[in-house]
Amino acid sequence: MKAVIIAVVIPLLIGVFGFWSFTQVKSSALEVVRSLDALINAIERGRWEEAANSSHLLQKAWDKASQVWGPFKDHDEIDALFEMIVRTQHFTAERQKEEALTEAGVARSFAHHMYQSDLPGVGNIF
Amino acid sequence: MIITIVRTMILFLLVVLVVRLMGKRQVGELQPYELAVTVMISNLAAVPMEDTGIPLFYGVIPILLVFSFQVGLSVLSLKSIKAREIICGRPSVVVENGKIIQSELSRLNLNLNDLLEQLRINGYGNIEDVEFALFETNGQFSIVPKTGKRPVTLEDLGLTAPYEGLAYTLVIDGKINRRNLVKTGRTEKWLNTEIQKAGFSGPRDLIIATLNPVGDFYCQPKKELNKR
Numbered sequence: 001m002k003a004v005i006i007a008v009v010i011p012l013l014i015g016v017f018g019f020w021s022f023t024q025v026k027s028s029a030l031e032v033v034r035s036l037d038a039l040i041n042a043i044e045r046g047r048w049e050e051a052a053n054s055s056h057l058l059q060k061a062w063d064k065a066s067q068v069w070g071p072f073k074d075h076d077e078i079d080a081l082f083e084m085i086v087r088t089q090h091f092t093a094e095r096q097k098e099e100a101l102t103e104a105g106v107a108r109s110f111a112h113h114m115y116q117s118d119l120p121g122v123g124n125i126f
Numbered sequence: 127m128i129i130t131i132v133r134t135m136i137l138f139l140l141v142v143l144v145v146r147l148m149g150k151r152q153v154g155e156l157q158p159y160e161l162a163v164t165v166m167i168s169n170l171a172a173v174p175m176e177d178t179g180i181p182l183f184y185g186v187i188p189i190l191l192v193f194s195f196q197v198g199l200s201v202l203s204l205k206s207i208k209a210r211e212i213i214c215g216r217p218s219v220v221v222e223n224g225k226i227i228q229s230e231l232s233r234l235n236l237n238l239n240d241l242l243e244q245l246r247i248n249g250y251g252n253i254e255d256v257e258f259a260l261f262e263t264n265g266q267f268s269i270v271p272k273t274g275k276r277p278v279t280l281e282d283l284g285l286t287a288p289y290e291g292l293a294y295t296l297v298i299d300g301k302i303n304r305r306n307l308v309k310t311g312r313t314e315k316w317l318n319t320e321i322q323k324a325g326f327s328g329p330r331d332l333i334i335a336t337l338n339p340v341g342d343f344y345c346q347p348k349k350e351l352n353k354r
Contacts, residue, residue, distance in 0.1 A: 071181050074179060
């Protein structure tokens with residue numbers, strides 16, 4: 001009986017935990033994506049005050065997301081995205097439109113990739 | 127560095143726990159799937175241990191999953207004969223009624239030298255002495271010698287021997303094993319009397335004390351007392 005419990009309960013618990021961790025990673029990644037969208041939108045319109053405010057909100061979203069991602073995602077990937085976000089914020093503060101938009105665009109794709117790489121699809125499994 | 131130390135401790139404890147729960151078989155006695163699980167678990171623990179860039183869960187979760195799959199396969203092979211044949215395989219008879227089964231040797235990718243080597247390792251230098259020889263599912267080699275070539279037993283000689291049983295360890299490293307003491311139906315007072323009869327002051331002086339089913343008490347003092 002104990003063996004059956006081990007063989008059935010552990011995989012079930014891990015499955016539930018896996019699904020829960022995926023939803024956590026996805027919701028925090030989408031929060032970062034939304035913050036980046038707001039920042040990109042402000043920069044494209046040349047509204048630098050609004051961009052500075054968005055940059056501040058992006059930092060908050062990042063702080064929350066990085067804590068969630070730590071136990072579940074490759075730390076090198078998290079560090080790489082952090083570098084992009086720091087560069088985006090720096091270019092925004094310096095009002096360098098093209099550089100800020102480039103970095104923010106790449107960071108946005110990377111943030112999407114954070115949860116997309118965990119989607120149970122053929123491409124990710126193989 | 128501190129992170130590496132903590133991660134190593136966690137993974138080490140996990141691997142020890144999992145291997146302990148997997149059972150007491152030695153490497154040479156593992157079924158093929160058990161060997162695969164053992165190799166996998168050691169590798170899964172080693173990678174996140176040395177690379178702090180990988181989340182700890184990347185090691186912990188596969189180890190727990192592999193462990194539960196191993197337990198699942200064990201249950202399956204315990205309950206179903208068909209599953210056991212698929213998972214563990216069947217013993218291969220390579221010598222039957224004193225004759226080498228060449229087709230079985232070919233199937234196992236073994237040559238005659240391998241067979242003769244195994245026979246010699248098991249103490250049979252002459253193939254004529256062997257009635258049956260089998261390669262077991264865990265890779266071990268079993269031999270059933272011809273009737274006239276097997277060692278003489280008490281039964282062959284028409285003799286009987288008294289029951290020997292297993293001696294109970296009552297003291298180990300100076301500490302009383304109370305569970306065994308209860309099993310033998312003796313008390314601590316009795317134990318202390320026996321130790322004093324042997325010339326020692328108490329259990330603390332002994333490295334080991336045993337009682338066999340016949341009732342013979344045996345004890346050995348610690349190294350320091352021997353030197354005196």
